[in-house]
Amino acid sequence: MPAVHGGERRWEAEAAPGMAAARPLALLVLLVLGPGGWGFADPPRDSLREELVITPLPSGDVAATFQFRTRWDSELQREGVSHYRLFPKALGQLISKYSLRELHLSFTQGFWRTRYWGPPFLQAPSGAELWVWFQDTVTDVDKSWKELSNVLSGIFCASLNFIDSTNTVIPTASFKPLGLANDTDHYFLRYAVLPREVVCTENLTPWKKLLPCSSKAGLSVLLKADRLFHTSYHSQAVHIRPVCRNAHCTSISWELRQTLSVVFDAFITGQGKKDWSLFRMFSRTLTEPCPLASESRVYVDITSYNQDNETLEVNPLPTTTYQDVILGTRKTYAVYDLHDTAIINNSRNLNLQLKWKKPPENGYIHYQPAQDRLQPHLLEMLIQLPANSVTKVSIQFERALLKWTEYTPDPNHGFYVSPSVLSALVPSMVAAKPVDWEESPLFNSLFPVSDGSNYFVRLYTEPLLVNLPTPDFSMPYNVICLTCTVVAVCYGSFYNLLTRTFRIEEPSTGGLAKRLANLIRRARGVPPL
Amino acid sequence: MKIKCRFQKAYRRAFDHEEEALSSGNVQEAEAMLTVPQEQAEGSLTMYVISERSSLLPQDTMSYIGPKRTAVVRGIMHREAFNIIGRRIIQVAQAMSLTEDVLAAALADHLPEDKWSSDKRRPLKSSLGYEITFSLLNPDPKSHSVHWDIEGAVRQYVQPFLNALSAAGNFSVDSQILYYAMLGVNPRFDPTSSSYYLDTHSLPHVINPVESRLGSSAASLYPVLNFLLYVPELAHSPLYIQDKDGAPVATNAFHSPRWGGIMVYNVDSKAYNASELPVRVEVDMVRVMEVFLAQLRLLFGIAQPQVPPKCLLSGPKSEGLMTWELDRLLWARSVENLATATTTLTSLAQLLGKISNIVIKDDVASEVYSAVAAVQKAAEELASGHLASAFVASQEAVMSSERAFFDPSLLHLLYFPDDQKFAIYIPLFLPMAVPILLSLVKIFLETRKSWKNLEKTD
Numbered sequence: 004m005p006a007v008h009g010g011e012r013r014w015e016a017e018a019a020p021g022m023a024a025a026r027p028l029a030l031l032v033l034l035v036l037g038p039g040g041w042g043f044a045d046p047p048r049d050s051l052r053e054e055l056v057i058t059p060l061p062s063g064d065v066a067a068t069f070q071f072r073t074r075w076d077s078e079l080q081r082e083g084v085s086h087y088r089l090f091p092k093a094l095g096q097l098i099s100k101y102s103l104r105e106l107h108l109s110f111t112q113g114f115w116r117t118r119y120w121g122p123p124f125l126q127a128p129s130g131a132e133l134w135v136w137f138q139d140t141v142t143d144v145d146k147s148w149k150e151l152s153n154v155l156s157g158i159f160c161a162s163l164n165f166i167d168s169t170n171t172v173i174p175t176a177s178f179k180p181l182g183l184a185n186d187t188d189h190y191f192l193r194y195a196v197l198p199r200e201v202v203c204t205e206n207l208t209p210w211k212k213l214l215p216c217s218s219k220a221g222l223s224v225l226l227k228a229d230r231l232f233h234t235s236y237h238s239q240a241v242h243i244r245p246v247c248r249n250a251h252c253t254s255i256s257w258e259l260r261q262t263l264s265v266v267f268d269a270f271i272t273g274q275g276k277k278d279w280s281l282f283r284m285f286s287r288t289l290t291e292p293c294p295l296a297s298e299s300r301v302y303v304d305i306t307s308y309n310q311d312n313e314t315l316e317v318n319p320l321p322t323t324t325y326q327d328v329i330l331g332t333r334k335t336y337a338v339y340d341l342h343d344t345a346i347i348n349n350s351r352n353l354n355l356q357l358k359w360k361k362p363p364e365n366g367y368i369h370y371q372p373a374q375d376r377l378q379p380h381l382l383e384m385l386i387q388l389p390a391n392s393v394t395k396v397s398i399q400f401e402r403a404l405l406k407w408t409e410y411t412p413d414p415n416h417g418f419y420v421s422p423s424v425l426s427a428l429v430p431s432m433v434a435a436k437p438v439d440w441e442e443s444p445l446f447n448s449l450f451p452v453s454d455g456s457n458y459f460v461r462l463y464t465e466p467l468l469v470n471l472p473t474p475d476f477s478m479p480y481n482v483i484c485l486t487c488t489v490v491a492v493c494y495g496s497f498y499n500l501l502t503r504t505f506r507i508e509e510p511s512t513g514g515l516a517k518r519l520a521n522l523i524r525r526a527r528g529v530p531p532l
Numbered sequence: 533m534k535i536k537c538r539f540q541k542a543y544r545r546a547f548d549h550e551e552e553a554l555s556s557g558n559v560q561e562a563e564a565m566l567t568v569p570q571e572q573a574e575g576s577l578t579m580y581v582i583s584e585r586s587s588l589l590p591q592d593t594m595s596y597i598g599p600k601r602t603a604v605v606r607g608i609m610h611r612e613a614f615n616i617i618g619r620r621i622i623q624v625a626q627a628m629s630l631t632e633d634v635l636a637a638a639l640a641d642h643l644p645e646d647k648w649s650s651d652k653r654r655p656l657k658s659s660l661g662y663e664i665t666f667s668l669l670n671p672d673p674k675s676h677s678v679h680w681d682i683e684g685a686v687r688q689y690v691q692p693f694l695n696a697l698s699a700a701g702n703f704s705v706d707s708q709i710l711y712y713a714m715l716g717v718n719p720r721f722d723p724t725s726s727s728y729y730l731d732t733h734s735l736p737h738v739i740n741p742v743e744s745r746l747g748s749s750a751a752s753l754y755p756v757l758n759f760l761l762y763v764p765e766l767a768h769s770p771l772y773i774q775d776k777d778g779a780p781v782a783t784n785a786f787h788s789p790r791w792g793g794i795m796v797y798n799v800d801s802k803a804y805n806a807s808e809l810p811v812r813v814e815v816d817m818v819r820v821m822e823v824f825l826a827q828l829r830l831l832f833g834i835a836q837p838q839v840p841p842k843c844l845l846s847g848p849k850s851e852g853l854m855t856w857e858l859d860r861l862l863w864a865r866s867v868e869n870l871a872t873a874t875t876t877l878t879s880l881a882q883l884l885g886k887i888s889n890i891v892i893k894d895d896v897a898s899e900v901y902s903a904v905a906a907v908q909k910a911a912e913e914l915a916s917g918h919l920a921s922a923f924v925a926s927q928e929a930v931m932s933s934e935r936a937f938f939d940p941s942l943l944h945l946l947y948f949p950d951d952q953k954f955a956i957y958i959p960l961f962l963p964m965a966v967p968i969l970l971s972l973v974k975i976f977l978e979t980r981k982s983w984k985n986l987e988k989t990d
Contacts, residue, residue, distance in 0.1 A: 086682055087708040092665075093750045096706070100751035154750050212745065219712040220674075294673040294810065295711060483959050491963030498967045 049075040049089040051215055051296045053222045056336070058304040059315060059357060062119045063269040063277045064235070067284060069222060071214055071261045076248055078255070089295060090259060091213040093158055094243060098257065101151050102138040104191070105180050108155060109133075109240035110202040112232075113266070122330045125262060127238045131161055131200035136180050137191040148193045160205040166195040182244025183255060202237060204228040210239050213261060221293025221341070222301075225285040226263065236266040270370050280356040288352040292341035299341040303355060306334045318356040319346070375403065379421075407474060414476075420467035428457045535639075535867060537630050539622070540917060546580065554580060554604075559588055559844070563598050574699075575859050575919030577628055579603045579621055594842040595624050599854045603628065623840035628856045630863045637833060638864035642871045655833025656790055658865045658872070660927060661702030661754040664690070665792075666824070667746060668815070669713045672765035676799060677810040680761070682707045685817035693825060696851040697832070699923070700861055704752070716741035719768050728764070728771045735773070735786055738794065757831060758792035759824045763799065763813065770798035785823045793827035795820060825852055834861060862923045866914060869926035873907050876933040896939045903932035 051073050058066045075090040087095050097103065109127035117123070133152065141147055148171065156163035175189050207228050211218050218226055231237060242260040267284050269277055281288050292299035302325065303317055321337035322345070328334075339346055339353065347353055367385040371378070380400060388394050402418060435455040440448050450459040521531040546554065553565035566580075582588055584607055589596055596604040603624050608616055636643070637655060656662070666686070670678050686705055694703040715738045719728035730738070742760065749756055764771040772780040773796060787793035797820065803811050834857050839845050848854045877900065884890055892900075906929035913922035 085706055087706070089709075091747075092706060092708040093747050096749065096751040158750055212747075215711055217712050217745070291674075486959040487963050490960055491966075494964045495967050498964075498971075502971060 048077060049073060051089050051293070052298040053293060053296050054298070054300050054302065055222050055225070056124070056302045056304070057279075057355070057357070058121075059279070059359075060120045060266070064120065064266055065269075065279045065284065065357070066120065066236075066264065066266045068124055069226070069261075069263040071223070073215070073259045074246070074256050075259070076254070076256045089215045090257070091215075094213065094241075094259060097151065097154060097158075098243065101147050102141050103135060103151075103243065104138050104184070104245065105136040105182055106243040107132075107134050107181075107240070108159070108242075109238060110159075110161065110200065110206050111236075111238040112202040113234070113236035113238075115236055115238075115266075120266065123264070124330075125238075125240070125264070127240055128196055128198070130196060130198035131163060131202075132194075132196045133163060133166065134178055134192070134194040136184075137193075139186075139188065139191060141191065144191060144193065152195070159209050161200060163197070163200075165197060170197065171195040180244070181242070182246055182258070183252075202239070203232065207231065207239065210241070210261065210263075213241070215295050216293035220291055221296055221299050222289065223293070224289065225281065225287050227286055230285050231263070231265055234265045235268045236264065238265075239263045270368075277359045278357070281354050288354040289341060289347070290352045291347065301339040301341070301353075301355065302336040303339075303357065304334060305337050306332075314359075316358045318358070319353075322346070402469070402471060404472075407476065410473065410476075414473040415470075417468045417470045420469060422466045423464045425462045425464070427460055427462070429460055430457045431455075535635060537632070537635065539625055539629075541621075550580070554582055554586070554588060556588070559596050559598075559604060560846075562588060562604075563600075563602065563846075566602060573918070573920075575629075575863065575917055577601050577603065577625060577856065579605055579624065581605050581607045581617060581621075584608050589844065592842060593844045595620060595840065596844045596846065597624060597628055597837075597839070598846050599849050601628075601856050601859070620840070624843065627837045627839055627843070629860060631838075634860060634864050635867055638868040639871055641868075642875060655864070656755070656757070656831055658868045658930070659701060659755050660931070661704070661752070663749050663752055663754050663756045664694075664703060664705045664759070664828075665746070665749075665756055666705070666707040666759045667761070668707075668709045669742065669760055669762045670709065670711050671714045671763075672767075673711050673810065675766035675809045675811060676763055676813050678709075678763050678813045678815060680815035680820075681817055685821050689817075689821040689825060690828075692851040693828070693853060696849075696853040697858065697861075699858060699920070700832075700865060702754070704754075706749075710745050713742055713745045714765075715762065719764075719771055728768045729774050729780070730771065731774045731778075732776050736788075739788060739791070756792075757828070759827070760792070760794045761815065761820055762794060762796050763815075764796060766809075770801070771796050772798075783823045785827070787827040787830060789831070792831070793824060795823050829853075832861060833864065859919060862919055866910060866919070866923045866926040869923075869930045870907060870910055870914075873903055873926070873929035873933040876930075876937050877903060877907075880933075880937050890942050893939075893941050896936050896941065899932045899936035899939075903929050903936060906932060 051071065053071045054069070056068045056070075058068070060066055073089050073091075075095075077090075085092075085095055085099060094106075097106070109132045111127040111129050111132075114129055115123045115126050133155065135148065135151065137144055137147060145168070149167065152163045152166040155161075172194050173189055173192055174194050178192060178194055179187060207226070211223065211226055214223050216223055218224060240260075240262045242258075242262070244258055245255045246258045248254045248256045267279070289301070303321070305315055305317060305324070317337055321339060322343070323338045323340075325336040325338050326333065327336075339355070341347065341353070367383075369381070369383040371381040373380040380398075382398060384396070386394070400420075435452070435458070437452070437455060450461075452458060517532060524531050550566060553562045556562045556565065578601060580602070582604060586606070589604060589606060594606050598604070605617065605620050605624060607613070610616060638658075641657065666682055668678060668680055668682075670676060686707070690705060694705070697703065715730075717730060717734040717737050719730050721727075722729050743758075746758055746760075773784055773786055775781050783795070784798070785793060785795035797815060799811065799813050803813065829852070834853065837845075837857075848857075880900070884892070906925050910922050910925035910929055913919075913925055
């Protein structure tokens with residue numbers, strides 16, 4: 004411990020060797036404590052909570068929503084030195100430099116299908132969306148908005164710098180502040196959305212870097228880009244807002260929520276089976292909680308879906324459950340707390356498994372997506388049709404444009420889509436006898452029949468001829484010909500007119516042209532030349 | 533541009549209060565009494581010549597350099613007294629002020645590479661401001677729960693130093709704590725001391741993986757200086773940095789020019805015995821700030837002066853910076869700024885010479901004019917020794933020249949690809965060219981025929 008020398012200060016500097024040869028300074032720096040002393044470090048002023056909610060969806064898919072919440076008990080308005088612990092420095096500097104009150108930024112790929120999946124916790128539009136409430140101390144909101152979108156595009160490696168006055172609006176009623184707000188003058192709100200923005204790994208990596216445990220411990224180990232982007236819906240967002248620090252709201256804290264929602268498709272990821280586990284979804288399992296997090300939990304929605312008579316089995320069994328009214332319906336969640344040592348200690352990792360237990364159903368779907376220039380789509384479905392009903396099956400598809408050498412010689416004919424095949428076992432009204440192959444006529448023995456109560460039939464639909472836009476293959480040739488012709492004719496004529504000299508010439512006697520001309524004249528009955 | 537530096541000397545008798553001060557017991561008291569009522573101009577020095585037998589200085593010291601811009605030189609009674617004292621004065625002045633080495637270091641970026649050794653390239657490039665970031669790296673939060681009172685340390689130690697340096701630019705200080713940030717190099721185990729070490733060859737590879745976590749500053753455009761405090765993980769504790777000879781470095785720290793510094797803080801092994809993991813670690817900020825401040829001085833190029841023999845150098849004031857060191861920094865910065873501004877303007881002129889498509893708008897032109905005027909003003913002020921105004925003018929010159937050179941409107945007309953020339957101009961000009969060529973051929977043939985006729989008739 005350094006001692007206090009009364010009044011006098013002695014200075015000596017310690018050598019800090021450079022990258023080249025060490026050049027020791029002859030001075031030694033010994034800093035003497037002032038009377039104020041140096042006390043203990045402040046108690047930690049920020050806290051982290053992380054949570055993962057796994058929701059099996061009615062259509063057999065599964066939705067996973069991560070939330071990482073960092074709460075920072077600090078007044079960020081003051082200028083000068085700022086010290087960061089769990090709250091990321093990049094965002095803290097943004098808040099103080101641009102005097103933000105709230106910031107909401109999301110990147111989404113896909114669309115949340117509410118009809119099949121149910122209501123979402125937090126939906127975001129496809130592409131990038133940014134809406135910001137500024138403090139009322141900001142004088143030039145548009146300039147701050149422009150600079151802020153540029154800085155955010157640098158932080159998140161996204162093209163948010165395309166946000167300008169052509170895609171920014173000031174909503175007056177729909178986007179009220181989600182945190183604390185004294186007054187809401189809409190002059191300080193800006194909203195922009197870029198539907199063209201594509202989300203990819205380059206946007207996920209800086210988002211992960213903002214997390215304190217940074218994909219090394221806790222729930223963030225599950226965030227692997229190759230699995231997260233192999234989904235039908237991927238949405239990552241950053242939300243910053245001021246919240247009350249306690250119930251009486253005497254002081255304000257800043258809350259940063261980073262959310263990530265993905266929906267894993269049963270066919271693309273699960274190969275048609277409806278069994279899910281953490282390893283299946285994320286190719287990782289949970290090993291330890293983040294030491295910096297005060298809470299680290301996984302919730303699994305175990306509200307059973309009664310209409311399909313299925314029950315969900317979760318393995319390992321949860322120790323606690325949580326029941327509440329969420330989004331209008333009563334739901335039950337199984338809770339796994341990673342700080343609870345019993346959960347992880349048994350097997351050193353936690354791999355949640357969800358299995359659907361249901362009576363075996365007759366339905367079967369096999370789908371093989373197409374790959375460009377390799378294989379086409381294949382969709383096979385085994386369905387049971389209810390009686391006296393009409394069943395419509397439709398599929399949407401797109402054809403990609405071909406390279407210009409891949410077109411057939413008659414491209415304007417159109418492109419064909421192969422007909423569909425319907426193979427059915429139709430119950431027959433009258434029981435049939437089993438067929439003897441050699442004795443019965445040929446028209447009765449086309450298809451093998453297993454039992455007399457139904458007969459096999461195979462029907463085909465019409466092929467589909469689709470007229471697609473084709474390029475005009477003759478355009479380059481047309482352009483060159485036209486240009487050369489026009490220039491040659493116009494310019495050539497002018498040139499000849501201007502530079503031709505006329506002189507008298509004796510008529511020449513022969514010449515092929517003259518003889519041809521005379522032939523034609525004789526045929527016409529006109530005197531020859 | 534040629535640069536020469538010279539000293540302008542002015543002599544006077546000592547005033548009464550100065551005589552009184554110089555006859556006091558020791559030099560520190562004399563200094564305290566010598567504080568001039570009006571501040572000395574930046575860039576100037578005041579030297580007092582005392583008699584040979586005066587007891588102000590200890591017996592065999594010939595000169596004394598003080599923390600503000602004063603020095604004391606011992607006189608001599610001799611036939612050549614004037615020359616000898618003059619030489620001593622010049623030695624002291626060169627230690628406190630500009631020499632050619634300092635200028636060479638400032639211009640290191642603009643000179644050919646092999647002339648100067650890497651030592652001379654250590655100082656930071658001149659800029660309008662700097663951001664200083666202190667980061668605590670804790671790769672093992674399960675074993676160590678590290679706490680540091682960075683706010684207090686910055687307030688007490690760093691802020692006074694930066695306030696003293698405030699003439700050189702705007703400074704802002706930040707700090708952060710990064711978890712799970714590893715160094716890029718695996719340290720090796722030394723069985724003799726049962727500790728881990730990083731040798732000098734692996735030090736350059738340490739910084740890169742960490743740098744991606746440090747993050748650049750979102751809020752400002754100034755260059756960032758990073759000071760990292762690394763608490764090694766439990767499996768690699770204790771960790772020492774070795775220098776070229778294999779001995780552990782005393783401060784366990786190293787710095788990289790123009791980037792910042794790293795210090796390794798080993799947790800005391802006694803702390804592990806008593807309690808279970810994670811162990812609470814309170815960082816000793818005094819030890820850490822000593823090292824970081826020394827590294828900061830080195831990064832700014834405030835190096836140890838070449839003290840003449842038998843000279844007593846007083847320590848710096850409590851801020852850690854002597855006033856004449858700041859003056860030297862400002863001289864070097866002004867020269868560097870002038871060189872940068874001149875190079876930028878010259879590059880712009882060369883660019884315009886090569887690509888004549890570029891359109892210079894009026895505001896770019898006015899920036900160029902103001903940059904040239906600022907360069908001339910800075911050169912004049914430097915020649916007459918007014919350091920403060922020269923520095924301000926040189927900063928303006930750099931800002932204006934950069935604004936002119938990097939203006940986005942210069943780039944608009946640069947795209948003119950070659951195949952467009954072929955695809956558009958040939959179908960247009962080839963049909964035009966054919967009749968012209970044919971007529972030329974005809975004319976040529978006719979003139980040749982008429983020459984032949986002329987020859988024949990002749």
